[in-house]
Amino acid sequence: VQEFATAVQKGDAATAWSLLSSRTQQQAEEIAARARAASADGKPESGRAMLFASALPGRPIEARLVRQDGDTAEVRTNEDGGRVYRVVREGGHWRVDLDLPR
Secondary structure, eight states: OHHHHHHHHHTOHHHHHHTBOHHHHHHHHHHHHHHHHTOSSOOOSSHHHHHHTTOOOOOOOOEEEEEEETTEEEEEESSTTTOEEEEEEETTEEEEEOOOOO
């Protein structure tokens, strides 16, 4: 989660995207495809562009593990009054698993 937040703050969309779960990436691509179909300008180009095009630098965050159960965990950060992220282990790596609006 901390690596993800740092990548977003630096504007490193490629790294931030790589730290998302495959489920989150798939949802983002589906949402972006629907938005492109409804858009005259063909934007957003991809799920990655949709999620990170307007990312703004912020202050560094601190993250701590709240709960872990096998290949899923919850991590709380000091941002937004203690935001909790769900993370999943995929292919031996932890990935941030976001709930995107459908």
